[in-house]
Amino acid sequence: MRIRSAFEALRSSGELGIVAYITAGDPSLDATPKFVLALAEAGADVIELGVPFSDPLADGPTIQRASERALKSGTTLAGVLEIVRRIRKSSQVPLVLFSYYNPILQMGLEKFASAAASAGADGVLATDLTPEESEDYRRIMRLHSLDTIFLGAPTSTDERLAKIAGCSSGFLYLISRTDVTGAKDSLPDDLPALLRRARSVTVLPIAVGFGISLPGHVSVLGGLADAAVVGSALVSEIEKAKSVDGAANALAERVRSLKEAARHGLSRREVAP
Amino acid sequence: MSSILQSSATAPGRFGPYGGRYVPETLMVPLFELERAYEAAKADPSFQSRFHDLLKNFAGRPTPLQFASRLTEKLGGPRIYLKREDLLHTGAHKINNAIGQGLLAAKMGKPRIIAETGAGQHGVASATVAAHLGLECVVYMGTEDMERQALNVARMRMVGTQVIGVESGSRTLKDAINEAMRDWVTNVRSTHYLLGSVLGAHPYPTMVRDFQAVIGREAREQILAAEKRLPTHLFACVGGGSNSIGLFHQFLGDASVKMIGIEAGGRGAALGEHAARLAAHQGFSGARPGVLQGTYTYVLQNEDGQIAATHSISAGLDYPAIGPEHSWLADQRRAEYSAVSDQAALDAARLLSRAEGIIPALESAHAIAGLVERLPQFKKDDLVILNLSGRGDKDMDTYQKHWVQ
Known part of the structure; x- marks a missing residue:
């Protein structure tokens, strides 16, 4: 319900939402709740908590390195759920768990769903799980009132986008480009067409991710999408920072500037090339 | 689970x-x-x-099915035929x-x-x-x-x-x-x-599998021509499992033909020391069904679902998952899987080199070692086809390091 309320509020204010991704446990389990609270205070509308995986084949170098740091610091899926529980003591920001499928499968779908829901997670996205393989997964997540978010891609046909949206709840996550995760300078030219295709098959809110890092990107997406997902750009701030507090400040600063662009837009001139 | x-x-x-x-x-x-x-x-x-x-005309098929007379004699067990995929252009199946x-x-x-x-x-x-x-x-x-x-x-x-x-x-x-x-x-x-x-x-x-099934189709015809009967055993090494499934596939309907896939036992049975996904019966730990790189199959992993490190002296077998069809064949007991150590593979490579004048790839040497370790279980009239999936040129540095010092 937290995800739905967040998007309803955004729609009624006509404002583009910011979905902020960080890898849980990077650089330590204790740092993650601090980062999440800083992101939420700065205005992030939804937080995606990445569950680190040994073989992140959909991720570019930035998030690969974050996963390595998180695994090195001893992060497990159970540990990430414990982080969610800690965050819930002081924040009601919508939380989505962003994982590869195997850690979830190894914990057991039922055990995972019940633990994630009782910890206070709102939704789950499994990067390498498509509608075709997800029947049990969807049934079990729904039983525990967890939203199931699936990815749509530029290569998805209209028919598939409809199927993906039909399996999704909370929002639809649209991948902006045929690529792995990672910050890019510009948005792909065919993105508006992809968004129109997705709009025509679903009434769900649509968040666009992969390659979004700059206020200019966010301002272009206003009016086209419901939210922009920012991941690698935030993870880079964590990587660059010299301390956990420094990283938290940098994350908040990033989100504030993105949020500013989302609220007021930028002139075309300021849009990144 | x-x-x-x-x-x-x-x-x-x-x-x-x-x-x-x-x-x-x-x-x-x-x-x-x-x-x-x-x-x-x-x-x-x-x-x-x-x-x-x-x-x-490009790859050099069909490959011979060679009777390994000196190896057969030396081991004193079953009659052994080698499917010579090592003779193909580029040196492997x-x-x-x-x-x-x-x-x-x-x-x-x-x-x-x-x-x-x-x-x-x-x-x-x-x-x-x-x-x-x-x-x-x-x-x-x-x-x-x-x-x-x-x-x-x-x-x-x-x-x-x-x-x-x-x-x-x-x-x-x-x-x-x-x-x-x-x-x-x-x-x-x-x-x-x-x-x-x-x-x-x-x-x-x-x-x-379909592109590799030519191995088994040829081998089946060739053994019937040479021996007028089906083999009793097939041996092949299993990394991902393409040469083994290529040999096995044409024989799946022949209930009398036992199929044995040999995995990399590496340096030991602890997780991280081997690449044996279907050899828990020999004590090799860490394999459970899971999802890796697109498929649901037996995967070497830790309790949290993180994929484990593997070790094998053979780069081609050094992989934490196995082809999904092998997982199914193993569950049904249609094929058997076991693992041999790095050292056993090295010894087997030298054995074949000296007995037959064929230097095998380290991967294929695992299959030979698997056959050698199984010798006590054979009957005298058993008939084996062993897939010699590749030649050993690429492994000469490793072989020299182990024997020439």
Whole structure:
């Protein structure tokens, strides 16, 4: 319900939402709740908590390195759920768990769903799980009132986008480009067409991710999408920072500037090339 | 333990509960396109005749089924025949699949192919096929494997392929596949991913098996001609499992034929020391069904579902998962799997070299070692076909290091 309320509020204010991704446990389990609270205070509308995986084949170098740091610091899926529980003591920001499928499968779908829901997670996205393989997964997540978010891609046909949206709840996550995760300078030219295709098959809110890092990107997406997902750009701030507090400040600063662009837009001139 | 509850043996791309398609959405439509192109090619006489022409005139098929008389005598067990895939162009069975998929890439209008490689045999096969068909080729290879299989790196570069070293993770085959999949996601519209084993998302495990099944078709005819009877045992090494499934497939309906897949036992049974996914009965730990790189199958992993490090002296067997059809054959007990150590493989390579004058690849040497370890269980009139999947040129550095010091 937290995800739905967040998007309803955004729609009624006509404002583009910011979905902020960080890898849980990077650089330590204790740092993650601090980062999440800083992101939420700065205005992030939804937080995606990445569950680190040994073989992140959909991720570019930035998030690969974050996963390595998180695994090195001893992060497990159970540990990430414990982080969610800690965050819930002081924040009601919508939380989505962003994982590869195997850690979830190894914990057991039922055990995972019940633990994630009782910890206070709102939704789950499994990067390498498509509608075709997800029947049990969807049934079990729904039983525990967890939203199931699936990815749509530029290569998805209209028919598939409809199927993906039909399996999704909370929002639809649209991948902006045929690529792995990672910050890019510009948005792909065919993105508006992809968004129109997705709009025509679903009434769900649509968040666009992969390659979004700059206020200019966010301002272009206003009016086209419901939210922009920012991941690698935030993870880079964590990587660059010299301390956990420094990283938290940098994350908040990033989100504030993105949020500013989302609220007021930028002139075309300021849009990144 | 959670499992894949909804699966049925009849679903396309499923082998019992194993297999499936677990990939980022960006790859789903390309996988459907590949499946359609492959189904069309199967029924297309011009594709088939081109495929068979290249198998014969470019790769050198059919390969001999050689009676290993001195090895048979020396071991004093079953009669042993060697299926000589090592004699193929580029030195291993990998060329069968590379030709098939290379032709398919051309047919789909993809000007660029990418491949991963462990031992380098699949990389070399892909590189030469790309050169032969005029396709651009990029091969991803872990830097540890580039070091131990340097000859194959040089061969790929000689035919114009770009070899990209992969520094992430364990710097071996698994990491090369991750990097190839990242390339594919990025360049999917122009690029065919020429996956080298019976791994990955559907249709790869089925398609690669079909392209390799020529091994078993030939071997079955050849043994019937030579011995007027079917073999009692088939032996093959199993990394991802393409040479073994290629040999086994044609015999699956012959209940009297026992099939034995030999995995890499590495340095020991603890997780991290081996690459044995189906040898828990020998004490090798850490394998459970899970999802890795597109498929649901037995995977070496820790309790949290993180993929484990593996070790094998043989780069081609050094991989934490096994082809999903093998998982199903193992569950049904239609095929048996066991593991032999690095040292046993080295000893077996020397044994074959001296008994028959054939230097095997380290991968294939595992199959020989598996046969040797099983000697007490054979009956005198047992008849074995062992798939000699590759030749040992690429492994000479390793062999010399162990014997010449």
